[in-house]
Amino acid sequence: MTNNSTQGLGGRSESEASYNQSQQDWWRYFTFNKDHKVIGVQYLTTAFAFFLIGGVLAMLIRAELITPASDLFDRPLYNALFTLHGTIMIFLWIIPSTVGMSNFLVPLMIGADDMAFPLLNAISFWMVPPAGLLLISSFLLPNGPAQAGWWSYPPLSLQVPPGVINGQFLWILSVLILGVSSILGAVNFVTTIVRMRAPGMTFFRMPIFVWTVLSAQLLQLFFLPSLTGGLLLLLADLTIGTNFFKPFEGGSPVLYQHMFWFYSHPTVYVWVLPAFGIFSEIIPAFSRNPLFGYRSVAVASIGLAVVSATVWAHHMFASGTPKWVRILFMFTSEVAAIPTGVKVFAWTATVWKSRLHLDTPMLFALGGVVMFMIGGITGVMQGAMPFDLHVNNTHFIVAHFHYIVYNTITVAIYGGLYFWYPKVTGRMYNEGWGKLHFWLTFIGANLTFFPIFIVGLQGMVRRVSSYDPQYQGWNIIASLGAFLLGVSVLPFLANFIGSWLYGPQAPNNPWHATGLEWTTTSPPPRENFEQTPTVTLAPYSYGQPDYSTVDSSDREAIERHGK
Amino acid sequence: MRNFIPSRKLDDSRPQEEGGGKRQDEHTKTMFGVGAFLISESLIFASFIVAYVSLRLFSGPMLPPGVKGPELSTSVIIHSIVLISSSLPAQLAEGAVKRKKLNQFRLLWVITSVMGAYFLVGEVKEWLGLDFDVTTGQFGGAFYILTGFHGLHVTAGILLQMLMLVRSFIPGNYKKGHTGVSAVTLFWHVVDGIWVILFSLFYLWRA
Ligand code: HEM
Ligand SMILES: [Cu+2]
Numbered sequence: 001m002t003n004n005s006t007q008g009l010g011g012r013s014e015s016e017a018s019y020n021q022s023q024q025d026w027w028r029y030f031t032f033n034k035d036h037k038v039i040g041v042q043y044l045t046t047a048f049a050f051f052l053i054g055g056v057l058a059m060l061i062r063a064e065l066i067t068p069a070s071d072l073f074d075r076p077l078y079n080a081l082f083t084l085h086g087t088i089m090i091f092l093w094i095i096p097s098t099v100g101m102s103n104f105l106v107p108l109m110i111g112a113d114d115m116a117f118p119l120l121n122a123i124s125f126w127m128v129p130p131a132g133l134l135l136i137s138s139f140l141l142p143n144g145p146a147q148a149g150w151w152s153y154p155p156l157s158l159q160v161p162p163g164v165i166n167g168q169f170l171w172i173l174s175v176l177i178l179g180v181s182s183i184l185g186a187v188n189f190v191t192t193i194v195r196m197r198a199p200g201m202t203f204f205r206m207p208i209f210v211w212t213v214l215s216a217q218l219l220q221l222f223f224l225p226s227l228t229g230g231l232l233l234l235l236a237d238l239t240i241g242t243n244f245f246k247p248f249e250g251g252s253p254v255l256y257q258h259m260f261w262f263y264s265h266p267t268v269y270v271w272v273l274p275a276f277g278i279f280s281e282i283i284p285a286f287s288r289n290p291l292f293g294y295r296s297v298a299v300a301s302i303g304l305a306v307v308s309a310t311v312w313a314h315h316m317f318a319s320g321t322p323k324w325v326r327i328l329f330m331f332t333s334e335v336a337a338i339p340t341g342v343k344v345f346a347w348t349a350t351v352w353k354s355r356l357h358l359d360t361p362m363l364f365a366l367g368g369v370v371m372f373m374i375g376g377i378t379g380v381m382q383g384a385m386p387f388d389l390h391v392n393n394t395h396f397i398v399a400h401f402h403y404i405v406y407n408t409i410t411v412a413i414y415g416g417l418y419f420w421y422p423k424v425t426g427r428m429y430n431e432g433w434g435k436l437h438f439w440l441t442f443i444g445a446n447l448t449f450f451p452i453f454i455v456g457l458q459g460m461v462r463r464v465s466s467y468d469p470q471y472q473g474w475n476i477i478a479s480l481g482a483f484l485l486g487v488s489v490l491p492f493l494a495n496f497i498g499s500w501l502y503g504p505q506a507p508n509n510p511w512h513a514t515g516l517e518w519t520t521t522s523p524p525p526r527e528n529f530e531q532t533p534t535v536t537l538a539p540y541s542y543g544q545p546d547y548s549t550v551d552s553s554d555r556e557a558i559e560r561h562g563k
Numbered sequence: 564m565r566n567f568i569p570s571r572k573l574d575d576s577r578p579q580e581e582g583g584g585k586r587q588d589e590h591t592k593t594m595f596g597v598g599a600f601l602i603s604e605s606l607i608f609a610s611f612i613v614a615y616v617s618l619r620l621f622s623g624p625m626l627p628p629g630v631k632g633p634e635l636s637t638s639v640i641i642h643s644i645v646l647i648s649s650s651l652p653a654q655l656a657e658g659a660v661k662r663k664k665l666n667q668f669r670l671l672w673v674i675t676s677v678m679g680a681y682f683l684v685g686e687v688k689e690w691l692g693l694d695f696d697v698t699t700g701q702f703g704g705a706f707y708i709l710t711g712f713h714g715l716h717v718t719a720g721i722l723l724q725m726l727m728l729v730r731s732f733i734p735g736n737y738k739k740g741h742t743g744v745s746a747v748t749l750f751w752h753v754v755d756g757i758w759v760i761l762f763s764l765f766y767l768w769r770a
Contacts, residue, residue: 116592183603191596221603229610233708242697242704244614251701252622255614 032126034118035526036103039125041424043100044417046125050092050132051410055486057085062448062482065475070465078465079147080167084135086150087171090271091178092132094405097413098274099185102213104424106189108517108524109207111198111533116191120184127181135174138167146171149463151260154245154253158237172235179228186220189213198516200535204295207515207539211298212277215305216270223266223309230259257319261312269308272404273301275412276343279365282419283347285513286362290540292349293342300339307336317385318392326385333383340376344369359511360434364415367442368408375403378453393463396456399449406485407445414441414492421496422506426523429503433495440488447481514540590742597746601753608757611712612764615705625702630695632702635766642685643762646717649678650755657748660741665731668744672731675751676724679717686714709761716754723747 028038029045061081064072073081103121107114115121138145145167148157152171160166193214197206206214234256236242243249245256284291291297313321313329347369356362378400382388391397414437421429451474456462460471467475509518520529619625626632633639656671690710695703727744730736737744 117596120596183600187596187599187603190599191592195592195595221599222606225603225606226610229607229614232607233611233614233704236697236704236708240697242708243701244618244704249700250623250625252618255617259610259614 032122034114034122036107036115036118036121037424037524037528039121040100040102040104042125043096043103043128046129046132047093047097047100050088051097052489053136054085054088054093055489057081057088059482059486061085062479064465065467066472066479068467068469068472073465075465076144076147079149079463080139080145082463083146083149083171084138087135087146087175088132089405090150090267091175092128092135094271094409095178095182096128098216098271098409099182101278101413101416101420102189102209102217102274105420105517106192106210106213107196108423108520108528109210109515110193110196110201111516111529111535112192112196113527113529113532115188116196117188121188124181124185124188127177131174131177131181134170134177138170141165141167141170143167151257151264152234153260154234154237154256155247157234158246160238164239168238169235172231172238176228176231176235179224179231182220183224183228186217186224189217190221193217198533198535201516202535204298205535205538206298207277208280208291208294208297208301209274209277211301212273212280215301216273219266219270219305219308223263225263226259227263227267230256230263233259254316254319254321257316258312261315265312265315266305266308268404269304271409273304275368275409276301278412278416278419279347279369280343281513281515282361282365282415283350283369284540284542285419285511286357286359286365287351287354288357288542289350289354290542292346294538294540296342297346300342303339304336307332307339311336311383314383314385314388317388330383330385334380336383337376337380344373344376359418360429360431360438361415361419361511363435363438364411364418364441367438368411368415371403371407371411371445375400375408378403391456393461394456395452395460395462398462399452399456402449402452407449411441411445414438417496419511420517421499422510423517423522423524425500425503426506426521427499427503428506428510429499430495433491437488437491437495440484440491444481444484444488448478448485449481451475451478451481514542590740590745593742594745594749597749601750605753605757608709608712608760611705611709612760615701615709615764618701618705622701624700625705626695626700630699632695633689633693633706633765636689638685639689639762639766642682642689643758645678645685646682646758647755649675649682650752652678653748653751657741657744660731660737660744663737665737669728669731672724672728672744676721676728679721679724679751683714683717683721686710706765710765713754713757713761716750716757720747720751720754723750 028035029041033039033042060072061078064070064078064081070078103115106112135145143161143166146152146157148168152168157168160168193206193210233242233244237245237251243251245251245253247253280291280297310332311329313325314333317326317329351366358366378396382391382397382400418429418434421427455467455471455474458471460467506522508520508522510522511518516529516533516535517524519533652671653675656668656675659665659668659671690707695706697703697707724747727747730743
């Protein structure tokens, strides 16, 4: 663990191997375990299970949209399908999967032995599966799940069948529990990053991934309370007869919209920032270049978090907001493009004129960045209020945000999974199956979501199960793409499960990457590092022949520091 | 590009004052986490308060004509003062624990809890005497939810104080550190502080 550029290649000693053997006891993944690495894997697998469920709902939606008529499902069921699809994908896939990855990586990357509060960490995780099952169980109710979309705007969300237990009730409860879990998680991450860094790991030596997690979790800490508050008031309106959001009783539905978007715009950065972090780890490693403009990328992460707090009302351009509000929020929204641009520029400059190594993680990273540009540019278009008023509530919006949530974030998560798979499991995955997975995903994703831009611009309205026959052609293509995406998870699952069981042993640092996580064994021991590392170098020092994050001559310094 | 070397010298060995695994001072770390949690928790109150204030400013009358809002009675003033001043014994109790004066700590701690309980009883009496309920206009909901949510926090605070009290009888418990007591004290200050805001909004801000 002294010099990762050479030592990473080697195998490991007998004793190490047997030690790791005992560590690989799979049963611990099903227990209440406080090891951040176990919890990370628990988050990731749970989230992936929910991703599959959300994906099945997506394919049902796409199946319905093959024909212009509403023939497969009646309208209430279609409403329920897209409501649960959106909610599951956001709160049970994107958020917990990025949290799982952060859980595994952040302590390793900053040289800590665990999260700041391991017990709290386990509690946060164990709130997720029950909340998810609660949400999905609403399919069993006589009147079915919630139907008001993932925004649950009142008064629509308050128009429910009589009886206390209805889909909307379970929906609110489930999202509230997931929110509490996220707040506790945020406390843990922020404390860990601020207070648990190894000696010498200054803020400006942290990998960008840690920066993005810090920014995302600060957003959770400061903005999630607004959604929690809004949902508690909505719950009160629904169950005990208060009148906060009921228009006919003097309440204000627009107030809910503010409370909702005050969190839910920043939350899109909670989703996308870790994806940016993943890109920033993978791209330098496979282009053998230092990340271009490290400091600006680090600061841009915090910058995005700050700007994202000021733009929420761009979701309400069509909600009867006053003109000055619209213009103000249009301005702030477009400002958000600046720090984003900094990042895209940095990634481009990093790969520029370098010899690329196109392993699976890199394919996903590059594919993700390219598709992010499409998603990002259409986002800037929607930020312009006059344009948004035209595309508001059409499939153009659906295409835009899927270019972000699927083609960027989900693709980034896939990339990250491949990149750190050897570290997590101690095994190598199969490259051929990985590449097959990438191409199926890349083609499927564009086939699914690009046609939606076109029919959206032509005026096809979202959240409706039937449409004008003129849009059918593109919809058939989109649906075929969606089924291809469904197929794409098969090689992924086969590869990951098969390699975990039978794959070749992974070296400590298969990618010759920088970063503390690569200096320890694969998988790391319970305490992560045999000795707390000392950091003396900036991150991403690729191209330095004698590069080393950890210098054994600093051992004495650690010991002295400990006294 | 290929041999790009950051302009900064790579091994600028800085003083190693930051962070560091196990060696990190546990107390500071835990209090940092507690502080972060309390910020989030207070922001939930803030979101309710913003909802209440904006409804009051922009959405017309909050109570139907003829329904009386809460009155600034002497009993409300008294139990509010009792709650707010209970921050003092809490603070002193924390100081006592730091100086390892356990008996002094227990006495001050119990005084704090009793003052909190007095407040709770006062609030329940106040609730029973009002002539509106949660379904009355917007005010009813806002009043009961905010004071109720706050009351839950007072209750939680008292329960946590009892827990700390019990732990003070475990021999040697506070020799290891007093982080629990400090955390509960901080929580108590926040809960008291929030009551100052709620009191002003409901009793001092007249139409
Ligand atoms: C498997 C690939 C996916 C397909 C084929 C797909 C398809 C769709 C379609 C067709 C709609 C629009 C339904 C309508 O408005 O009538 C939709 C809505 C939505 N999707 Fe996806 N989706 C996929 C993945 C994802 C992912 C990964 C996310 C992550 C956050 C996501 C989040 C959402 C959200 C938030 C909505 C809006 C729900 C609402 O209107 O309330 N989707 N999806
Ligand atoms: Cu937004």
